[in-house]
Amino acid sequence: MSYIDNILFVVVLALGFGYFAFNVKKLIRNIKLGHNVDRFDNPGERWSNMAVIALGQSKMVRKPVMGILHIIVYVGFVLINVELLEIIIDGIFGTHRLFSFMGGFYNFIIGFFEILAFGVIAAVTIFWVRRNSIKLKRFVHSDLKGWPKSDANYILYFESILMVFFLTMNAADAHLQSVGAHHYAQAGSFPVSCFISPLFDGMSEGTVMIIERAAWWLHIVGIMIFMNYLYFSKHLHILLAFPNTYFANLKPKGKFVNLESVTNEVKLMMDPNADPFAAAPPAAEGEVIAKFGASDVQDLNWVQLMNAYTCTECGRCTEACPANITGKKLSPRNIMMKTRDRLEEVGKNIDKNKGTFVDDGKALLNDYITPEELWACTTCNGCVEACPVSIDPLSIIMDMRRYLVMEQSAAPVELNGMMTNIENNGAPWQYSQMDRLNWKDEA
Structure with missing residues (x-):
């Protein structure tokens, strides 16, 4: 019977990690749909950013109370899952608390994990109250209607239940150790679950063993489910925060990125040896003509x-x-959520058509993000500065604005007037270049 348990455990692991690998492969495929950009410069600064922002949670603690609670959940959830290694080895080989040979250090680790588990449950409860009872403005925003709101709550429930299974497993284990049950040797310290153990007093040894095994199985299966749920959830940042902060833009905020094609054209215009009437070289076979913007x-x-x-x-x-604060339609969070929704739709299109994208008549612009949202942006970089994991919504907004201006000539009337004046008069104002210095005579 023991071998059947071990085989079943290996099957559960294979299914869990196999489906996870499948989703990771799909995730990488979708990300690679974007065109190339060099973010491998200055590795020292990039590693530093990742350590400080992703690992050190430096931007989270700008709001100290919530920042500290988030760190408790983050650190607690990550560290507690270190015991996943012991569970996996025990499950495969039929052992029990294999690392207990470490003695006092093992007792300290298990006790520390229990305190963290209690901290996670407390922090998650506060988060749930903030989202659902107090209803803070940024959590009841129109962006979070429907699935996004439910998803956030599902994550809180998941984390709480996994911690409860962990503490229940330890409490039953501690009880079985105290009554000298077979192969439940003295191991571990249980500063939190010791308050749960008295619930098992009076129960038969077999019943408590069933509870301990059930909690053990539910804990490991729950972790497998949670791990695979990440791909469909906003909590994918648990995995992507590290590469995202590493590959973040290191250039000064507000520095405009010039298009290489435009730069080359300007250089050609300024070359005295270039033929101004020469036709552009024909595109090579199979070459895709790049758009201006996105x-x-x-x-x-x-x-x-x-x-x-x-x-x-x-x-x-x-x-x-500031645009959103003053009632404009723009929400940087929604820009990112809509971009992900469209990317998922494109990925499903590729899956459906055996690896090839078939035009579905939709686009990120207009079908997901409206010009009204794009032109409401003040380009202040407030969203970029506020993001705890170095996301840059402004870069997407600017690329889509560039498309509107350079591909569709669809800029607002005021902006078109300014650009026309710059082209004709060398200044944003509508007067002759000959009059540009008249202001000095007015002093």
Whole structure:
């Protein structure tokens, strides 16, 4: 019977990690739909950013209370799952608390994990109250209606239940140790679950063993389910926060990125030896003519697409957005959520058509994000600065604006007038270049 348990455990692991690998492969495929951008420079600064922002949670603690609670959940959930290694080995080989040979250190680790588990449950409860009872503005925003709101709550329930299974497993284990049950040797310290153990007093040894085994199985199966749920959830940032902060833009905020094609054209115009009447060289066979800006997810770069998957939907960007504060339609959080939704739709299209994208008559621009949202942006970089995992909604907004201006000539009337004046008069104002210095005579 023991071998059947071990085989079943291996099957559960294979299914869990296999489906996880399948989703990771699909995730990487979708991110690679974006065009290339070089983010491998300055590795020292990039590693530092990842350590401080992703691992050190430096931007989270700008709001100290919630930042500390988030760190408790983050650290607790990650560290407690270190015991997953022991569970996996025990499950495969039929052992029990294999690492207990470490003695006092093992007792300390298990006790520390229990305190963290209690901290996770307490923090998650506070988060649930903030989202569902107090209803803070950034959590009741129109962005979070429907699935996004439910998803956030599902994550809180998941984390709480997994911690309860962990503590129940330990409490039953501690009880069985105290009564000298077979192969339940003295191991571990249980500062939290010791308060649960008295519930098992009076129960038969066999019943408590069933409870301990059930909690053990539910804990490991729950972790497998949670791990595979991440792909469909905003909590994908648990995995992507690290690469996202590493590959973040290191250039000064607000620095405009020039298109290489436009730069080359300007250089050609300034070359005295160039023939101004020469036709552009024909495109090579199979060459795709690049757009000016972006109208769909394939026109964005791979870092921007990774940004979309990394979004935690916390709303700090929207909370900091002056356009949104004044009632404009723009929400940087929604820009990222819509980009991810469109990217998922494109990915499903590719899956359905055996690896090839078939035009579905839709695009990120207009079908998901409206020009009204794009032109409401003040380009202040408030959203970029506020994001706890270095997401850059502004870069997507600017690329889509560029498409509207350069591909569709669809800029607002005021902006078109300014650009016309610059082209004709060398200044944003509508007067002759000969009159540009008249202001000095008015002093």
